[in-house]
Amino acid sequence: RRFNTGAMSYGSISREQHECLAVAMNRLHGRSNSGEGGEDPARETPRANGDSARSAIKQVASGRFGVTSRYLVSATEIQIKMAQGAKPGEGGHLPGKKVYPWIAEVRQSTPGVSLISPPPHHDIYSIEDLAELIFDLKCANPGARVSVKLCALAGVGTIATGVAKGGADKILVSGHNGGTGAAPRDSIYHAGIPFEIGLAETQQTLLRNGLRSRVVLETDGKLMSGRDVAMAALLGAEEFGFATMPLIACGCLMQRDCQRDTCPAGVATQDCRLRARFSGRPEHVVNFMTFVAEELREIMASLGFRTVDEMVGRADCLVQVPVAGEASWKANCLDLSDLLAPGVCEFGRQIAGADAPRFLPEMAADLELGRTLDATLLVPYTERARAHLEPIHLRADIDNVNRCVGTMLGSRVTAAHPDGLPEGSVTVDCEGSAGQSFGAFLPAGVTLNVAGDANDYFGKGLSGGVLSVRPADGATYKFDENVIVGNVALYGATGGRAFVNGLAGQRFCVRNSGATVVVEGVGAHGCEYMTGGTVVVLGEVGPNFAAGMSGGVAYVYDRFGTLARRCNRELVNLEEPGEKDLELVRSLVEEHVRRTASPRGIKLLYQFNEARHSFVKVIPRDYERVLGLMAEAEAAGASREAALERAFDVMREG
Incomplete structure (x- = not known):
């Protein structure tokens, strides 16, 4: 129930892949993220076998493609994408040759014409503007949670503080790993920082400002195993996003040519001939997530935790281990003390062990x-x-x-x-x-x-x-x-x-x-x-x-x-x-x-x-x-x- 898929837009990946992920996450009682670009309303209707292909998380990005009243009302959670960890400061781009008629219909655009999401939201130029959008979305679907996606960068904790004060229910800190294969190569290799750094800063800053109990923290950025989930939880995350590994479970070959519409596995393409090669099934994703959960349970047992809530924010359970080998001298020069430091509350008192605060439903913001x-x-x-x-x-x-x-x-x-x-x-x-x-x-x-x-x-x-x-x-x-x-x-x-x-x-x-x-x-x-x-x-x-x-x-x-x-x-x-x-x-x-x-x-x-x-x-x-x-x-x-x-x-x- 704490597992979500990362945002993969309707258009970036094939319809079969998108629906496969949604069905799998709904079977697991997790949540699938629509990504930006809208979603076919036909997916709101359950299938004959009881499966649902509806994405529980509907994303609102700067392009606002397909963001209609129906799109928002069908959501369990609405996510405002402020930035993407794999390419911070950049907007999205769907090449014209991938804007097929059915993609254009959902995005209400023109087939064959490239679509650009600008880097900024045109209605957000301050934290107050973000708070207004949160209020708008709460009114558009009072029963849905509203989350805000930030990327892991220096100073993300300060921004997260403003987001929490603005009334968001959840904050997602996205790391530089993973992300779309269509991101510019300079961004893939040289932009962003690991989710661990951004998550630790966000956790510590929210604690220092007395806001940690008001919001849920989520992280993503190439989480691939139960061990990754355990580390994220100990650093403060309560929910976890997966994207790369579910795609691989469905057949992705990591070719990283997603933007060219030539995916040989039928994953990141709209070409009908290539889509016919798609062999993924919801069972593949369910099996992968089950294995991740089993590994996480083993790690929790070894640490003495009975629930995930008990391990949230327990950075005291993490220690820096020297790396063996002469070639690892550079890694051993890293000082992770700030990353693993105990939290400090707004009164200056150190918070460690079982006292680590986490989200409490009764402390959530009331927007009246x-x-x-x-x-x-x-x-x-x-x-x-x-x-x-x-x-x-x-x-x-x-x-x-x-x-x-x-x-x-x-x-x-x-x-x-x-x-x-x-x-x-x-x-x-x-x-x-x-x-x-x-x-x-x-x-x-x-x-x-x-x-x-x-x-x-x-x-x-x-x-x-x-x-x-x-x-x-x-x-x-x-x-x-x-x-x-x-x-x-x-x-x-x-x-x-x-x-x-x-x-x-x-x-x-x-x-x-x-x-x-x-x-x-x-x-x-x-x-x-x-x-x-x-x-x-x-x-x-x-x-x-x-x-x-x-x-x-x-x-x-x-x-x-x-x-x-x-x-x-x-x-x-x-x-x-x-x-x-x-x-x-x-x-x-x-x-x-x-x-x-x-x-x-x-x-x-x-x-x-x-x-x-x-x-x-x-x-x-x-x-x-x-x-x-x-x-x-x-x-x-x-x-x-x-x-x-x-x-x-x-x-x-x-």
Whole structure:
């Protein structure tokens, strides 16, 4: 029950390998980690023999690929990946030739087009921001644990202290060994440090700050035997992650060419011919984990421990042993005294032996979810409507202390109706200043309207719902010249619609992969890393617009001709929109006016015959090529699925 698999994303390894690991860990009552990249919803349904291929741990990484309300609600544990031990400071990269149609569907991206996860989370620039994301995810699934993955580096203990204070349930310290075979070789050989060093520092720092009993500690980094698990436990870990050895148990040959899609064992590939060679079975992983547990029991017995809890943090049971042989003189120069030092509590007293603190459930952080607006108003008042599909319309006064409004309501909707409700089932009109993460992960069927303004992270992870924001009645400022939603709005949105009567801050619609949005102006880095969806901007954009954009379309009302110098044109083209494009833009502006009474929108509709000439279409080159290839195939009589396959084959061949 303390064993987890390491994060292996849906896309990096084959579907058969991914499901094999999930089934094995569920049989063991351990937990399989989805990795970043989403997960096929079909895996939520148990198999005929009772096995489940659902990954209990769902990962939330910087790319936010496939992070929907359904994805989060199906989790037993949600893991925020801040860094990876094998390549600290670097993001993920899935080459275009491995983005097969079924991978693109789950990640809501374009087949054949490379996917990049940036090194930072765009909604995390401080410990306070991390605490906000923890709160968001707790609201998105109140029954799940939230863990934070850190890499073993000097100073990780200080960061872990902030994570514990931010309300996380678990901290994972990841070592430099193991990790993806697709990591750059310089990172594999020269970056990161062993998990033992990072784990010991984290354990000692949490003890010193009186926080060790508030969080569970986990570690990974090429744990391969019961002895490795015993050492990790004695240094402070309570849970243990495995990745390399389960892959080897399933047939991995350690070829370390995972990024090339040529794995001869069918483990790290999406190629159908190579996947047919996969011979792994859940029984292989179960047997390996059983042997590890048996070896761990033998070591525990030799040390006099009856349970793993008794040995957590007992660094006094570890001693440095001299290495024999003349060639080992360098190893004997190592001083491990700091690594094996007894813990010191916040009062300066040394903690050794059986007094070593460990996680206590009663000491876990209380984020007071029961006092949120959702828990006290929205969830109780919409219960009948959700159960009997009766439309309901509510009104609520809000203030900026009301964070994540609608998120907990959305989780209840998704739990009962995984695909959401019919549009308009639940409508809430809010007046005032919306706090952070208003409408985060909102599913289909829920509509939230704000008369006032909204803080940062508006519509984060929007998953099918409808959002709108407009100035309060009686506002005297110019709507289209003032910021009405904060930074990082609609980050990682996967579906739904949003309408903003006013300007948005920086990093608007970063990593949007499916939402349709209308806004009247954006700050710097708008539509960055976007992979899908439609964005209509009825005003000026800030510098670095569309940087890293690989999918979706943006239409910008470029009245003053500034887009060309503010747009990052490395991956995109600026084109004149066609008639179908303009029809779409006009229909979206009309809906924008209906929902927000936008003066600028009304003016544009009256002058549309003239204004249409000032719209510019921003579209990624590879995305446009895929759309063209699909159109050709469909014109020749192919189905959409066949056309998508054909377009991918062409993109893969270059």
